[in-house]
Amino acid sequence: MPRRQNHDMVSTGSEDAVLGAALYGEQIAGVYDDWFSLPGGRPESAAAVDFLGTRAGHGPTLELGVGTGRMALPLAARGTTVVGIDASPRMLAQLAEKPGGKDLEVVVGDFADVTAPGGPFSLVYVVFNTFFMLRDQETQLRCFANVAGALRPGGLFVLEAFVPDQTRYHRGQDVLVDSLAEDAVRLTLAIHDPVEQRVQARHLALGPEGMRTYPIELRYAWPSELDLMGRLAGLELTERWGGWSGQPFTAASPTHVSVWRKPDPRR
Known part of the structure; x- marks a missing residue:
């Protein structure tokens, strides 16, 4: 270590x-x-x-x-x-x-x-x-x-x-495809609060092992x-x-x- x-x-x-x-x-x-x-x-x-x-x-x-x-x-x-x-x-x-x-x-x-x-x-x-x-x-x-x-x-x-870039959010939401393969997909889903300048998001990974989510919280x-x-x-x-x-x-x-x-x- x-x-x-x-x-x-x-x-x-x-x-x-x-x-x-x-x-x-x-x-x-x-x-x-x-x-x-x-x-x-x-x-x-x-x-x-x-x-x-x-x-x-x-x-x-x-x-x-x-x-x-x-x-x-x-x-x-x-x-x-x-x-x-x-x-x-x-x-x-x-x-x-x-x-x-x-x-x-x-x-x-x-x-x-x-x-x-x-x-x-x-x-x-x-x-x-x-x-x-x-x-x-x-x-x-x-x-x-x-x-x-x-x-x-x-x-x-x-x-x-x-x-x-506030234009990327429609009604305060956004979905982005990060990767796309035959048996797996990875998305990023986000909710935007322009008043607090906060983005609450999740990486969503779908594949043979099932679904996993990873949190992202930004200001x-x-x-x-x-x-x-x-x-x-x-x-x-x-x-x-x-x-x-x-x-x-x-x-x-x-x-x-x-x-x-x-x-x-x-x-």
């Missing part, structure tokens, strides 16, 4: 925002890599590792919601010191089974608290919409503030997330709201791209990669 520390889930009145991330990871860990990785690795993952590695230097670096190590392991292989935090022991167990996984320092806990050894960090990052698994604004604000506290002066916070935020969270935490927006390869961010961009910097008073 990787070097692991256990931190209690801290109740702050937003406990459900923490437990949702843990529940998602615990239930989906067994199929996560099969569903969200392609043979030979995802092209965008390689671009993401290059993007993060360029900005991390030799670290140390902290990944929030490290999961099965899709980003952390190739980043560490480049020579960057990576620490990971995740709410799901099962996800971290999957990470530990991979080459190099046992060498990573990992923490079981609420990544909104950003409590991990090895800081202060040159880079803190969270990818693949994982930040939105913090299911209320209070917890998301707390995460930004704690990231700022964990960064060294001049350090960077990188966040990858989708840009909300999305617009890029402008994330910028305000950063300002309240004392961070400065320095970059925003439409993807890991440096695509321009436009009104048509479905995702964004944003970078905030902790000011360095020595400069």
